[in-house]
Amino acid sequence: MESVPCITLNTGYKMPTIGLGTALANDDEMRMALNFALDCGYRSIDTAYLYLNEEAIGDALQDWFKKGKLKREDVFVTSKLPAIGNRPVDCERFLTMSLKKLKLDYLDFDINIRSIPGLDNPNATLNEMVTAEGPSLMDDETDIETLWKCLEEEFPVAVNQVELHPYLQQHKLAEFCQNLGIAVMGFGPFASPYTPEEMNVLTDPVILKIAKKYGKKPAQIILRSQIQRNIIVIPKSSNPERIKSNFDILNFTLSDGDMEALKKLDKGEKGRVYHFKHAFTGCEKHKEYPFHIEF
Numbered sequence: 001m002e003s004v005p006c007i008t009l010n011t012g013y014k015m016p017t018i019g020l021g022t023a024l025a026n027d028d029e030m031r032m033a034l035n036f037a038l039d040c041g042y043r044s045i046d047t048a049y050l051y052l053n054e055e056a057i058g059d060a061l062q063d064w065f066k067k068g069k070l071k072r073e074d075v076f077v078t079s080k081l082p083a084i085g086n087r088p089v090d091c092e093r094f095l096t097m098s099l100k101k102l103k104l105d106y107l108d109f110d111i112n113i114r115s116i117p118g119l120d121n122p123n124a125t126l127n128e129m130v131t132a133e134g135p136s137l138m139d140d141e142t143d144i145e146t147l148w149k150c151l152e153e154e155f156p157v158a159v160n161q162v163e164l165h166p167y168l169q170q171h172k173l174a175e176f177c178q179n180l181g182i183a184v185m186g187f188g189p190f191a192s193p194y195t196p197e198e199m200n201v202l203t204d205p206v207i208l209k210i211a212k213k214y215g216k217k218p219a220q221i222i223l224r225s226q227i228q229r230n231i232i233v234i235p236k237s238s239n240p241e242r243i244k245s246n247f248d249i250l251n252f253t254l255s256d257g258d259m260e261a262l263k264k265l266d267k268g269e270k271g272r273v274y275h276f277k278h279a280f281t282g283c284e285k286h287k288e289y290p291f292h293i294e295f
């Protein structure tokens with residue numbers, strides 16, 4: 001089995017360049033997908049408190065640890081603080097809850113999923129806490145600098161996870177971060193599952209043509225082009241065949257000409273599929289809303 005190349009973070013820790021995305025995978029899918037992915041050689045998992053599958057991930061990992069097939073230090077586990085865990089006073093509480101569900105005593109990486117802090121509402125469901133009642137639940141008191149200072153007491157900012165795919169390539173942001181020693185991790189490499197058909201990167205004619213040339217799947221071309229830019233990829237799949245092929249991207253190299261052809265597919269902001277102002281209603285009115293500025 002081919003071992004995954006890693007990027008050395010500014011913390012000194014090594015992070016695999018390919019990981020398994022887990023959004024929208026329910027418990028049964030998650031256990032199956034993770035078992036299969038670990039068998040394929042994946043050694044990095046991207047989850048979040050809000051994905052509601054941390055317990056299933058914890059179960060699958062414990063099984064591998066107990067059978068002696070994997071040691072804790074062999075796997076890189078990422079989780080994310082929800083908006084309601086974003087205030088300095090809440091960070092530790094939510095981190096502890098994620099660790100308990102994952103049955104781990106540390107995370108390799110914890111993401112601040114949305115820079116705007118939210119307020120806990122004991123009467124709201126988990127879904128309402130981040131969507132329907134968004135505006136009334138935003139915390140106007142905590143500024144982002146205070147939050148970052150709290151997080152940086154433990155570690156420097158090591159990785160920036162952003163939407164990144166052929167129609168939103170984030171070249172300027174990626175170069176900016178990489179020049180500062182901050183690694184870039186792309187989410188939504190296929191811009192799915194929310195993508196309207198006309199924005200489906202997997203059926204783009206340029207990508208299909210390059211895929212044919214290399215005898216690879218369109219998804220493999222997309223992922224390969226990203227790791228050639230030193231972007232960490234976390235494709236999500238619950239399908240064994242796709243989990244395997246998404247990982248099988250280390251045995252070929254895209255030529256400079258093909259990388260250039262792929263670069264021309266970038267639509268910039270018009271290619272963005274995930275709009276935080278839709279997922280977190282009203283957040284664009286918050287004084288700290290980050291998407292008004294360039295990048």
Ligand SMILES: NC(=O)c1ccc[n+]([C@@H]2O[C@H](COP(=O)([O-])OP(=O)(O)OC[C@H]3O[C@@H](n4cnc5c(N)ncnc54)[C@H](OP(=O)(O)O)[C@@H]3O)[C@@H](O)[C@H]2O)c1
Binds near residue numbers: 024161192220235246
């Ligand atoms: N920080 C954030 O705010 C944020 C936001 C979104 C996502 N993320 C993370 O990034 C991960 C990836 O993003 P995502 O899940 O939104 O989107 P994605 O990985 O671009 O796409 C996942 C979708 O593509 C399908 N798929 C996977 N491999 C495929 C292949 N080889 N060919 C065709 N279809 C394929 C999957 O279906 P099957 O499962 O049926 O294969 C699923 O419907 C997430 O799972 C999550 O861990 C982070």
